[in-house]
Amino acid sequence: MPQSPARTQSTRRLFNIARIPCAHPGCQRLFKNKGALTQHKRAAHQHSFRMPQGRPTAVEEVPDRDAPPSDVGNNRTQNHFIRDYHIELDGRICDEDGNFIDPGAPPPPFTTRRHDDWTPYRSRLEFETAEFLFTKTQMSAGHIDELLHLWGVSLAVHGDDPPFADHVDLHNTIDQTPVGDVPWNRFTINYTGDRDGTDAPWMDGDYEIFYRDPHNVVRNMISTPDFKDTIDYAPYREWEKRPDGTHKRRWRDFMSGDWAWDQADQIAEDPLTHGAAFVPVILGSDKTTVSVATGQNDYHPLYLSIGNVHNSTRRAHRNAVAVVGFLAIPKTAKEYSSDSRYRKFKKQLLHTSLSRILNTLKPAMTTPEVTRCADGHYRRVIYGLGPYIADYEEQVVLAGIVREWCAKCIAHPSDLEHGGELRTRELVDALVEEVDFGTLWDEWGIIGEIVPFTNDFPRADIHELLAPDLLHQVIKGTFKDHLVSWVEQYLEQTHGGRLAKRILDDIDRRIAAAPYFTGLRRFYQGRGFLQWTGDDSKALMKVYLPAIEGYVPPDMVRALRAFLEFCYIARHDIITDDTLKDLENALQRFHKYREIFITSGVRSDFSLPRQHALHHYCMLIRMFGAPNGLCSSITESKHIKAVKEPWRRSNRYNALGQMLLTNQRLDKIAASRADFTARGMLDGPCAISYAKYFERKRARTVSALATELNVPNFPLLLRLFLYDQLYADDTHSAADVPLRNCPSYTGRIDVFNSAVSTFFAPSDASGISGMRREHIRAAPRWRQDSGRYDCVFVNTDNTTDGINEMDIARVLCFFSFPYKKTTYPCALVHWFKVIGTRPDQDTGMWMVRPSFDEEGAREISIIHIDSIFRAAHLLPIFGDQSVPKDITYHNSLDAYRGFYVNKFADHHAFEIAS
Template sequence: MPRNTTFKPQQYVCPIGTTAACRRGFRSLGGLTRHRHTIHPAADNIPPPPLQPRRVTVEDVEEGDDDDMEPLGGPYVLHHPIIDGTPCDQQSNDLPPNTASPAYVSPTGANADNWAPFSDRPAFEIADLLYHRTQMPATHLNDLMSYWAASQTHEGDQPPFANNLAVIEALDSINIANAPWESFSASYSGKIPDNDPPPWMLAKYDVWFRDPRTLLRRQLGNPDFAEEIDYSPRQVFDARGKRQWSDFMTGNWAWKQADKIAEDENTHGAMFVPVILGSDKTTVSVATGQTEYWPLYISNGAIHNNVRRAHRNGVSLLGFLAIPKTDKAYAKDVGFRRFRRQLLHASLTRILQSLRPGMTVPEVTRCPDGHFRRVIYGLGPYIADYPEQVLLSCTVQNWCPRCTAHHDDLDGPGQQRSHEHTRLLTGLFDSTTLWNNYGIVHETMPFTASFPRADIHELLSPDILHQIIKGTFKDHLVTWVDEYLKVAHSPEDAAAISADIDRRIAAVPTFPGLRHFYDGRGYKQWTGDDSKALMKVYLPAIAGHVPSQMVQAISAFLDFCYLVRRSVIDEDTLDALDDALGRFHANRVIFETTGARLGGFSLPRQHSLKHFRYLIEQFAAPNGLCSSITESKHIKAVKEPWRRSSHFEALGQMLITNQRLDNIAAARVDFAARGMLDGPCVSPFVATVIAAQAVHDPPAAAVPAAPIAAADEEDGPVDGPRVLGCVTLALRPARGYPRQVHDLAIAVNQPDLGDLIRRFLYDQLNPHSLIPASERDIDDCPTFYSRISVFKSALAQYYTPSDLSGIGGMHRQRIQSVASWRHGPPRRDCIFIQKDNALPGMRGLYVAQAVLLFSFRFRHVVYPCALVHWFIPVSDEPDPDTGMWIVKPDLDWRGERVADVIHLDSVLRNAHLIPVYGEDFVPQNFDPSYSLHAYAAFYVNKFSDHHANETAF
C-alpha cells in the first residue's frame, strides 16, 4: 500500500499576522475612571515561535456598550484594563507609550569587558565547571590546580586559580542582588509541666530563610525572562471565541485579584506579581538517622509556566522550615501536634513579612525588558501534597482542604472553604463539633489570614504528581487491580497472572525517554518517575487479564491525567476532562462490585479530581504549579548540597552551597546580558586571528544547510527559541555498510531496494503526477546509480511544552535504526508519518517501522530517506476498552511486510507500539526486541508521552 509522502505538511502554522483594533466601552470597576486596554494576536492550541506580536493600544474609545467588541477575525488576547504593568521611571512616573526598552545595565555597574571578580571568561567558565557542573571535591580541585601549574612552560604562567580557596573566594565575591541567609528561633511558650516535661517543649527550633522580596526582585529583573513574562493578567481566546488557559496569568484568579487591587486608585497602572510558594519534606538519608529537611521555595506567577518547569532561575530556595520531632510516647500527643502546626504558620508569617508593604503600596522594580514598573505583590498558589495541604489549611486529615464535603462522602455536596466561613463556625460550635462535623482544626488560623487578599483554601494548587499519579493511579488503581486478581482467582492463578503482567510490562519495545521495567513492577520503593513510567505501559499489560470495565475505568483515568497535563487548555479540553472524569466514576464501580475495593470511594486524592476544572479556570494549566516542580528542585537545592557536605551539622554547609550556586547563576545571567558570553570561549590570540580572517576572507553567501547536519545530542529538552519541528539524520554516517544500492539491498535483506528508490525519485520529481510511481512501470522511473550513506539514527525535534522541554518548549527524540543495539539484537524504531494534517489525530497519520535510514545525492539534490515497513489500522475507530488505536503489519500477497522509501521530511517523530497480548501469557525470558515481530497486532501507545497523547488520539 504505497503512501504519498512527497511533501511534509506544516505541523502547525504561526498565526501571527494582521491585527484588528478592539473598540469597546471600558468596564467601570467600582465607579473608577476608564482606562485603556490592549489586545494582540495569540496562538491557537500550539503557541507560535517567539516573534514579537504587534500590540494595538486603543487611546480614543467611543462610548458604547461594555460588551460590544468588533470581530477580530482570529485569536486574540485581552489584557487587564487597569492593572496593566505600565512602564515607569525610577521615580514612578509613567513613560510615554511605546518607549523603547533601555539598554541593559549591570547591577554591579560594570562595563562590557569587566569580568570581576574573575580575571577573564575562561576563569569564570572553569569556576562554573568545577564548582557547579562537576561539583569537584576540594582535594581534587587542589590537585588539578597543582598539576596545571606544573604543566606551564613559560615563566609567569599560572592556572586561573591557585587552589580551592581561590575559587570559593571568587564565588563569594559575586554580589548581584545577593540574598544572605537569616534565621530566627522558636520554642514552645505554653505551660511546661514541672515533672519530666516532654523534650519537644524544651527544644529550640531554628528556621533559616532569605528575604523573599530580594529573591522576587532578582527573578523579576532577570533579562533571560524578557520574552517569557506577563506584565498584566490576560484572557486568551481562540479564533472561535473560546477561552484558553496556559500560563498562570491567563487564569481567572489573577484577573480577579487585579480587580480588587484596582479599587485603590494609587495602584492604577501597576504590575501584579503573584507570589507562588511551595514546600515538600524530603529525606536525604534513611540509613543514617532518617535525615530529612523541609525546604520552602518561592516563584512568581508573572513568568511563564515553562520557565518555572525548566528551573531556569524561576524557582528559588527561600528557606528551610523546622521539623519538630519527638519520641513515640509523644508522637500522637494533641499538644505536640498543635505546636507543630502553630510553628509552621508562625514561621511562614515571619518569613514573608518583607512582602507585606508591597501588597498594598506598589514598589518600583526593574523588569526583564529593562523597564521599571510599579509592582504590587499578592500571595498566590501554594504547591504542596495532600498531607501538607491539610496542615496548611488547618483541616482534619481525610477531609478536603478546599471544600466542606463530609469525609464520609467526599463526592457529596460541599461548599468552598474560606477564612470567613471558619471564623463564623468557630464562633458557633465547640472544638469537637468543628473537628467531627466540619473537619476544622480550630486552634490555629492559617498564615494567609495575616496577609491582604489571601485565603489558603483558595490558594492550594492542583497537585498532579501526588494526587493523580502517585495517589490515584499507583496507590489506588494499581493496588485494586492486584486485589481483584486475588479475589477472582486462586492464589496460584493470581500469582501467575500477576507475574505475566510483569512480563508484559518487561516485553514493551524500547522507546526514547521510557523507563524499561526489566523485572516488571518489582520495586521496593516507588518514586514519582517510576509511577509516571508505569502509567505509560500499564493499560496494555492488564488488558485480557481483567474485566473490560476495569480497563475502561483506568483508560478514562489516564485520559483525565493527560488532559490536565497539557500546557494549553481550552474549553473543549475542559469538556473532555469532564467526560473522562464521568467515565472514570461510572466504570470504577467495577472495583467495588468485584470486591477489590470494599471501602467505597470517599478518598481525598480521588475527590481532588472534581476540583481540577475549577482550578484550571482559576490558575490556568496545572503543570505550572505541580509538586513535580518542587520535587525536582530538591535535587539541586537539597540532595546534591547535602552530598557535598560533611554530613555533620550539614544544614549550614548546604546554605552556603546554595548561595554560591545562586551567585554563579546570577553572574552568568549578568555576563550574558552584557554580551560577554557570545560565541565560543577562546583565547585573545585566537579571537584576534578569527577576526582578522573574517575581514580578509568574508563568509560566502548562505546556502541551505545539508539535511544531515544534526548533532548527536541525547534525547530530552532543547534550549533556545521555539521553531517548527524537523527530523534530521545523524551527523556521521555509519561504518560497515555497502555504498552501492545492489550490495546494500543484500546486506539489509531488501532485494527490491533499488526499485523502491527509483519509485521514490519518480514521486519526488513529479509531485503533481496523477498516477503515483507505485502504479507506473519501473522503466518509467529514473535510473539510479548514486552512492548511498547509511545512518544509525535521526533526530526529531518538535514543540511539546507539556513534556520535559527547554524554556522554548522544544524537545528532541532520537529515532534509532541499528543492526545491533548496545551489542545486542537489532533496534528498529517506529515512527509517525504525516498523511493529512487537516485530519485529527491518527486519522491524519501513518505508522511505520524505520528499517533503514540513509541519504543519497541525485541531480545535485541530497535526499534524506527512510526505508519503512508499514502498519495499517485494524478498525476505523480506537479500541473501545483502552482508547488506543490498534494497527497490524501491512502484508503483501506473499505474506511479507510492505516496504517503501519515504522522504525524511514526511516523518513527524517516534511512535511507540505495544503488543496486543490478548489472553495469552508472555513466554519466560522473552526479549522485548522481538515484540514487533512476535505479535500480530499492536496498540499505538498514546500514553508514551504528552505529545503523543495529543497526536495519536
Template sequence: MMVFFPKQADKISTDPTTHGSLFVPVILGSNKTTVSVATGQNKYYSLYISVGNVHNNVQQAHRNAVVLLGFLAIPKIPEIVRCANMHLRHVIYGIGPYIADYPEQALLACIVQGWCARCIALPNNLDGEGGQHYDHTEVLADFLDLHVLRDQYGIVSNIVPFTHDFPCADIHEILAPDLLHQVIKGTFKDHLVTWVEDYLNLIYGKKHAEEISDDIDRWIAAAPSFSGLQQFPQGRGFKQWTGDDSKALMKVYLPAIEGYVPPDIICTFRAFLDFFYLVQHDTYSDSSIQQVQDTGKDFHRTRVIFQTLGHYPLLICMFGSPNGLCSSITESRQITAVKEPWHRSSRYEALGQMLLVNQQLDKLAASCVDFTMRGMLTVRQYSTKCYELSLQLNQPRLVELIRWFLYSQARINDCDAPSAFDIPLHQCPTFNSRVVATHSAIAYFMHQRDPSITGIRGLDVVQIFAFLSFSHNNTTYPCALIQWFFHILDEPDELTGMWKVQPDTNNNASPSLEIIHLDCIFCSAHLMPVFSEYGHCFIPSDIDFTNSLDRFSTFYINKYIDRHAFGLGQLDM
C-alpha cells in the same frame, strides 16, 4: 501556564497607581525530605519558588524554572522589572498557587488529615459542595470548643495558617491541585492497581491470582522503549514506589491487564486515563473544561470512589493547567537541590556547602545548554559513503531506496505519475553523493497520510531506522529510512480506544522499506504489543522490552504514552 488571575488583575486595573502593571504570581512549594536514613535522620524542610509567567514546557524541562528559595522580599508597590521580551514593566508580586502534597496541605490549612483542605465536605464525601475559608473557621471557633471543631469539622483551631494576616491570600484558595498525589499515586497506584489485585484474588483465588499478577508484570516488563518512559525489568512488583514509577506504569498498564479483567474494569481505566490527560492540557476553553468535568463523572460512574477530583474544573479556571503546578516539580528538585548536594558535603554544617553545590550545578546546567546550542558537544559519526553506510545500518538496499526517493521527488507535483516502486531501477536517477546519517535509536513516528483527516485516522505509523541527509542536483533532502505499518481496522478498538497496526510487507514477505522526506513526519509514536494475542497463555520468559516489537505481529498505538499522543487520539473520538 500564563494564567491571568482575574481577581488580582481587576484590583490592579482599578488602582490608578498600579494600572497597567503586570501581575506575577509567585508559586511556592514545600517538601520535607530526609537525606540520610542510616546516619542520623538528617531532615530538611525545603521551600521552592517559581513564577506563573513561564510556560509549562519550561517548568517541566527542568530548566531551573523552579529554584530553591533563600529569601524573597515582597514589595508593596510596583517594581520596575525587565521582562523576557526586554520590555520594562511595573510588576506587583503576590502569592499565587502553593504546591504541596496532601499531608503538607493539611498542615498548611490547619485541618485534620482525612478532611479536604479546600472545602467543608465530610471525609466520606470529599467531592461534596461548599468552599473552605478562614473566615468560616473563625466564626466556628467563636462558638465551638476545640474537640467539636476537630471531630465534627476537621479544624485544628488552636493554630492559624501562615496566610491569616495576608490581605489578599487565603490558604484554602491558593492550594494548588496535585496530580502526583491526588491522581497518579492516590487514585491510580493506591486504588485502581490495588482494585485489580483484589479482583484477581476474588475470582481466581490467591495462588492463581499471584501467577496472573506475575504474568502481568512480565507484560509490563515487555513494554517497548520510548523517550522518557521508564522501563520495568521486574514489572511493577517493587515495594518502594516513586511518582515516576506510578506515572510510567500508567502509560502501559491498560494493555497489560486486557484479557485478565472484564471490560468494565478496562473502561474504568480508560476513563481515568482520559481524565488524567485532559487535566494536562496547556490551554483550556469552556468546552475543554466541561470535558474535564464530564470525564470525571464518567470515571465515578464506572468506579464509585471518593476522590478530590471534583475540584479540578474550578482550579483550572483559577490557576491554569495543573500540569505546571504538580508537586512532582518540587519532588524532582528534592534530589538535585537537597539530597545530592548533601551527599557531596562533609555532613558537618552542610547547609552552606549545599548552597554552594546548587550554585555550581546551576552554572553547569547553563553551560550545557550554551555548549549544545553552539554545537560544541560531540555526537556519534557515521560514514558518509553510501555503500559503507548501508553496511553500518545493515540496510543493503539503501542506494536503491535513495534512487526511488529521488525519482518520486522529481515528480512530486505530478498527480498522474506512477509510484516509484513501479519504475525499473535503471530509470531512476543515479546517486553517488555523500550521505550524512544522524545517530538515533530505532523509533516509531506518525507519518501524515492525508492532511484533510484529523487525528490518528489520517496518520500512518512508520519505524525509523536512521535520519539521512544528502544532496542531488543542488537540492538538499533531509530524509528518514523507514518501514511502513498499516491500520488493521477503520476505527479504534472499541474497548481500549486505541488503534491497532501491523508491520507492512512486500509480496516476497520482506519488510516494506522506503525513504521519505522529513516534512512527512508528524510526531513520535509508541507501540504496545497486543498481549491478548497469547490468550490466557503466559508470556514466554525470553520476551522483554528489547525484542517485544519483533516477537509480536499486532500492536496498539498507545495514545496514553504522553499528552500529545492523547490529544491526537481524542480527535478520532
C-alpha cells in the same frame, strides 16, 4: 479582605521568636556582623504616586468572565487570538521614581558595566571554568585542587597560570559576585503555651528556621533578564477565534487564570494602585530525605516562585523556583508524640514560621513599590500571596484541618464522592467564633486552635490558594496507590493467591516486553519494585493498560483508560473550553466504570481525599491556568539541586550550614550567567563542536545495502523514490509509470543509525519555547545487544487532523545519497495497516498490524525523512495469552501481529493519537 481580630497570628501566637547568631560550622560567612542575623528592613517608600490620567476609577463589571471581550478596553489581537488585559493593573512602565512614561520608550541600560567586564572573574574562561567545576560537575575540593595543579604544570612551560590557584581561590571568587546575593538568615521559635504541669522536652526546645529575605529573592527573580520573553506583567484573559466566528476561552500560564484577575479587581479598589504590575508569590514546601543513614537525614525546604513567569519557564529549571527557607522539623520521644498539644504545636510552628519569613513582602502588598523588571523597564509592583504547592499531608497542616477531610471543601470524609461547599476564610473564622472546638473537629474537620499563616496577609485565603497537584493527587495517588493496588487485590480475590501471582508475573512480563521508545523507562522485571518514585509511576502509566487487558473485566480497563485520559488532558499546556468538557467527560466515565471495584468486592466506597480532589480540577484550572505549572513535581525536582546534591557535597557533619552556602554560590553563578548573557558576553561557543559522521562500518553502495538489509528489491525501491521526488505531482506517482521511466542510481550511500526529530510539544518536558528533540533509532546493534528499529508517524494526508493524516511505519534504515547535486535523506520503512475504523472501545487506542503483500512479503518503501513526523510507540495486543519467556522488548515487534498505537507514550502522542 477584612481580617478577624481573633484569627490573626499576632493574637493567637504560642511562640517567642528570637534572632540569634548562626552556630553551624561553614555557615558563619553567610551572616554579617560576626554571625549576627542580617536584618533586611524595607525602606519607606519615598515616591509620590500620581493618579493616572484618563483611566476609570472603578473596575468594570463583567457579567460572564468566559465571554469574549468587547471592542473596548485593554484588548490586543494576535493572529487568531484575542487577549484582554486587566484595565487598571496593566503593568505600565515608569521611571525609577515611579512616574509613568511613554509605552514606547526604550528601557534604560541594565548596567553601566562594560561588555568586557567579567567581575569577579577575569575572563570568560574563568567564569565557564567556575560554572563547570562548581555547578555542572560538582567536583569536590580535593579533585579541584588536583585538576588545577595538573593544569598549572601544563601551563608552566609557557609561563602561564590556570584560571584559579585552588578550590579556595575558586570559592572566594564566586563569593565576590556582585549580583544575585541574598544572604541566609535565621531565627528561633520556642513554645510558650500552657504546660499544665507537663515538662516534656519538646516544650523547652529552640526550633531554628533558616531563610532568605523573600522580598529580595522576588525582586531578583522579576528582574532576571533571562525571563524577559517569558513573563506577564498583567492578568489577562485569552480567547481563540473559531472559523464559525465564535470564541473559546484559553487557559495557559498562571496570569491567564481568573484568580489573578480577581485579585487585580480587589487591588484596583485603591486608585493609587492603578497602572501597577501584580506579582503573585507562589510557595511550595515538602519534606525530603537525603539519606537512609543515621543522623539528620530529613529536611523541610520552602520554595518560592512568581506567577508572572510562564509555566514552561517554571518547569525548565531556569532559576524561576528558588529555595528561600529550611523549616524546622520538631521531634520528640515516643512518650510525648501522641500528645495533642505537641501535634498542634508542630502544625502551628509551620504557620508561624511562614508568617515570619514572608513578613518583608507585606508592606508592598498594599502600597506599590518601584522595581526593575526583566525587560529592563521599571514598574510599580504590588505583591500578593499566590497558590501554595503541597501534597495532601502538607495541605492538611496548611489548611488546619483533620486528616481524611478535604482541604478545599467541607465534604464529610464518609461521603467525599458528592463534594461539598467550598471552604473559605470567612466561613472558618465564623465557625471558630461560634462553635466549640470539639464540634469543629467532628462535624467540620477544622482544628480550631490552628491559625493559618495567610491570616496575617491581605487578600489571602489558604483554602483558596491550595494548588492542584498532578503528581500526588493523580499520578502517585489515584493511579499508583489506588488503581494499581486495586487491580492486584481483584486478581487475588478472584483467582486466589497462587494463580493471582502467576497472572501478576505475566503482567510483569507484558510490561517488560514493551518495545523500545525514546524516553520510556524500562521495567525489566515489570512493576514489582519496592520503592516507587514519581517517575516510576509516570512510566508505568504509559504501558500499564494493555498489560492488564484480558485478565480483568472490560469495565476495569475502561476505568483505567478514563482515568489516564483525565490525567493526560489535565497535563495539556493549553486548556480551552473544549478541553474542560473533555476533562469532565473523562472524570464522569471514570466514576461510572470504577463502580466495578465495588461490585467485585474490592472496595466498599470511594471516599478518598486524593481521588476526591479530581472534582475540583476544572475550577482550579479556571482559577490558576494549566496545572502543569503548579505541580509538586516542580518542587520535588528542585529537591535534587537545592537539598540532595548540596547534602552530598557536604562533609555530613552539621550539613545544613554547608548546604546553605552551596545554594548561595549556585545562585550567584546563575545570576552571573544571566548578567553576562544580557550583555551579550556569552554569544557563540567557547570551543569548537564537532559534527557526527555517518556509520563507516556499514554498506556504502546500493547493492551492498540491499544485501546487508536482505531487501533484494532495494534498487527498485530507490528508483521509485527518485521518480516521486523529481517528477510526481498531485495526479501522478511512480506507481503510474513504467519502471524504465524511473531514474536509476548506483552510486555512494551513507548510512546512519539514528535521526533526530524536532517538534512542538509544550505539554512534555521540553525547552521553554516548547520545542522537543527526539532520537529515532535504526541500528543493527543497540547498546551491545540486539538491533533496535523504532516506529514512526509518517505524514501521508494533509487534509485531515491527528492520526487520520498519518500512517505508522517501522524504520529499517536511515541513509542519504546525492543525485544531480541534491542530497536526499531517506528512510527505508515497513508499513503498518490500521485495524478497524475507530480506536478500541476498551483501551481507547488505535490498533495496527504489519502490512504484507499477497505473497507474504513485507510492504516496504523508501520515504523522504521530512515526511517523518516523530517516533511512535506500539504495544502488543496480548489478549488473554501469556507472554512466552523468549519474548522481550528486543523482539516483541517481530513476535506479535497486532499492536496498539500507544497514545499514552507521552502527552504529545496523546494529542495526535487520540
